[in-house]
Amino acid sequence: MNAVVEEHHDHDHKPTGIGRWLFSTNHKDIGSMYLWFAFTMFFVGGALALIIRAELFQPGMQIVEPEFFNQLTTLHGLIMVFGVIMPAFVGLANWQLPMMIGAPDMALPRMNNWSFWLLPAAFGLLLASLAMSIMGMGSAPNFGWTFYAPLSTTYGPDSTDYFIFSVHLMGISSVMGAINVVATIMNMRAPGMSYMKMPIFVWTWFITAYLLIAVMPVLAGVVTMMLTDRHFGTSFFDAAGGGDPVMFQHIFWFFGHPEVYIMILPAFGIISQIVPTFSRKPLFGYSSMVYATASIAFLSFIVWAHHMFTTGMPVAGELFFMYSTMLIAVPTGVKVFNWISTMWRGALTFETPMLFAIAFIFLFTMGGFTGLMLCIVPADFQYHDTYFVVAHFHYVLVTGAAFSIMAAVYYWLPKWTGNMYDETLGKWHFWLTCISANVLFFPMHFVGLAGMPRRIPDYALQFAEFNQIASIGAFVFGFSQLIFLYLVIKCVRGGKKATSEVWEGAQGLEFELPSPAPFHSYTTPPEVK
């Protein structure tokens, strides 16, 4: 026992080689692994999206079989949601939370290691089903990322079981990550840092962690029901045995709607850190930001059936879910106005993180407005399952969540590596990404309103031009991300040394540590006044 304690006190000791990563209990190493994992999956999921866009470049069948097209849309969605956005946010939380609250590390470092290393296993299973499909051994999951029963139960391919266990592992990983975040924030804050003095990124992650803890078990439950329906004779979703396939959608979206806020609340936190720095003003309306985040989290539990307006709900139900959904625009609007008020009369400069943050505010708000259009019941009957929906959620997830992750990487990369990134390349990356994302997703609004259904490999002739424009945007967007990869590698390897403050007048405990941040963040807690 004594020997172990002695070793524990030897702070600069770390294993070398592969062991450093496999057995890591360090929040920075684990954070880096999460971020690289998400980055890798971003290229995998992106490659699938490019095959989809290549197929949709022209009407008619060109490149892939319709059956394989369904597998592409399914895996693209699953990988981007569970393999990119969520791990990237957990990676940012790992890197930043201890530094921002003045802690040496996360509260539960060993569990932290486990929750990361479950992810490669989970995605190994999921991607194995794709590999087998390509090698002609059965089909990968082909029912869309929402895996509605009975497509995924009665008609699911054999690989559905790979998918089910993969989702179980992802769920365990997310729940453990979330428990770690809550324990860290509750127990490890520096003396004097009350809850209402925490940086907004910490607040948004605190609330997100509770959302994860509340809904990931429901997801685990629904895939377990699928598993027992498929193999153990239960009839949760099978009408023949007294079950109800519509109930699947209720349980799924009870998880699914809070899930979309899990993917956007940390983004709100990031933008609330970046905008004040480059406006050289404190954040406008700090406490209203906290309350708005909490209200959005609460409302996310009572709006789920707005995904199901066309399932034959009675009018009373439709009205309830329509109005509760519209209500979410209020706290979200508070946030957008707060960011704009923070910029108002600020001494603005436009480094790459700020450019991404401003693009986020503008483009996410557009995605929010199309969301408001979709929540109007009579209109939704026209928009449902069209490309308009695809445009809506890509605006909130790509130009929203993904842009905020890129902004965060640019903002904190000098702190992580000790080197400034190449600003010229950063600007190239931003402008190419921002313009191509709009070329890619904006035309989808038009084809959607004109009636082009989603998840279909072929389409009517009149949609051809807009689809070609979208496909061109997709390829520019995809290859622009190679600039980002090159820039990050270049920054890790060297460059102009960053100061501890990194950005002129940057506030926050993370900017009081030297750059690069030491292996253990705050070994003695700072005093917060």
Place this chain on the structure above:
Amino acid sequence: MTDHNQQTNINKPVVGKLLLLVAMMFGFGYALVPLYDVFCEVTGLNGKTGDQVNLTSAPVVDGSRLVRVTFLASLNESMPWEFKPQQSFIEVYPGKPTTINYIAKNKSKESIIGQAVPSVAPGLAAAYFQKTECFCFTQQELKPGEEKLMPVTFIVDSELPQHMNEVILSYTFFTSTENNQVSQPEVALSLNQDHKL
């Protein structure tokens, strides 16, 4: 040493409570299943009709208006039966018990046990649609080539809102057991109770 232990001690209650929350939410996912059924039954949303109704007193008949009840029949894709109502609709006085027949015929060469699942449209009318007798309350077995009349006795409640003047009753027949299995009354009974058909 003491630092390390203190840290572990303050984390334990937090982790314990959060794990409990995780377990509760996993249970809640399952609790949604009966809650959903109860909710649908109480509100009549989703067109789910209630259990068998036992009439304790003669229902009030509203002779002032007629409600048209339309009958639909469909088969699950793997069901090799023929299934249709004897008449496509009937006009009834609310409150008056009415019996109509469906006809089912097994076209396959094997004995098949089927389970009919009812649904009422519009969904809000389900609460006013009571069945005193129905072939859907139990499983039905048909021998190869056998044809059978399937009666259903229903009452449209006289409380049915005035603006509803048409109710659609539809049944879907599913194969509920492996084809060669013999019918077991207990199974049929427990299925009926468990799932509130």
